[in-house]
Amino acid sequence: xxxxxxxxxxxxxxxxxxxxxxxxxxxxxxxxxxxxxxxxxxxxxxxxxxxxxxxxxxxxxxxxxxxxxxxxxxxxxxxxxxxxxxxxxxxxxxxxxxxxxxxxxxxxxxxxxxxxxxxxxxxxxxxxxxxxxxxxxxxxxxxxxxxxxxxxxxxxxxxxxxxxxxxxxxxxxxxxxxxxxxxxxxxxxxxxxxxxxxxxxxxxxxxxxxxxxxxxxxxxxxxx
DNA sequence: CCCTGATTCGC
DNA sequence: GCGAATCAGG
Numbered sequence: 150x151x152x153x154x155x156x157x158x159x160x161x162x163x164x165x166x167x168x169x170x171x172x173x174x175x176x177x178x179x180x181x182x183x184x185x186x187x188x189x190x191x192x193x194x195x196x197x198x199x200x201x202x203x204x205x206x207x208x209x210x211x212x213x214x215x216x217x218x219x220x221x222x223x224x225x226x227x228x229x230x231x232x233x234x235x236x237x238x239x240x241x242x243x244x245x246x247x248x249x250x251x252x253x254x255x256x257x258x259x260x261x262x263x264x265x266x267x268x269x270x271x272x273x274x275x276x277x278x279x280x281x282x283x284x285x286x287x288x289x290x291x292x293x294x295x296x297x298x299x300x301x302x303x304x305x306x307x308x309x310x311x312x313x314x315x316x317x318x319x320x321x322x323x324x325x326x327x328x329x330x331x332x333x334x335x336x337x338x339x340x341x342x343x344x345x346x347x348x349x350x351x352x353x354x355x356x357x358x359x360x361x362x363x364x365x366x367x368x369x370x371x372x373x
Numbered sequence: 374c375c376c377t378g379a380t381t382c383g384c
Numbered sequence: 385g386c387g388a389a390t391c392a393g394g
Contacts, residue, residue, distance in 0.1 A: 152386085170378065184387050186378060191385070195379080380391070 150179035152188060162319065164189050306332030316342035 150156070156177055163173045170185045177185070189195060306315060306329050316331035317340045333342035 169376090171376085181387070182378090183389080187380090187387055188385090190379075375394100377394075378392090381389085383388090384386085 150177075157188070157192065160185060160188060161192065161194065164194055305329030313340075316340070316345055318342070318345035 152160075159177060160173055163176060164170075164185075168176075170182045170189070174180050174182045174185045180188075314335055316333040316335055318331035319329075331342055331345055333344070335341060336343045
């Protein structure tokens, strides 16, 4: 198995979402727990729950060990100086536990995308430059809502349900009980549905208000 | 022992 | 760059 962008994205999501390396490895398939950890480090994301501090309270992870590894290791292993792990508390996206009554499940979407300026090549709506305040690169979405325990995940699109035919736009935070993906039919040729393409690919309209051939950002998304 | 992530190091 | 082997704490 190779580390495709998709798999890396999944790794990042789950890692940042609090999933353990074992779970991520199981999810990705074809890779070991160590592979996940190693890749995570190479990607720059590391630390978080320290090696041996907070222990998870779950026993639902039976480990499938297929390859018995005989390790005739005679190589002397120098006592690792144990490069001091930076005890930096990784910025956990933990939503503040709102002490408020949980009767309010979903504070509705935030007001977005009021104006439509033109239509992109894929058919999605393109926004004008004035419609966005901060830069929003292609994989941002983090709703600022606490969490909604109420809606049991019914037909939500889970990580396992992702395919090249459904919108991969994440809904909610990874790790939250109801984290899922949009799941709508994709805008053909894009990893997102039409609506989320409009959010993922925000074309930069020239100030002079012209330039017929609007280049797709990033040279266009990949499709697999 | 089980789990966890961290690190090393041969490939 | 990859990941098995290994280390180390809970």
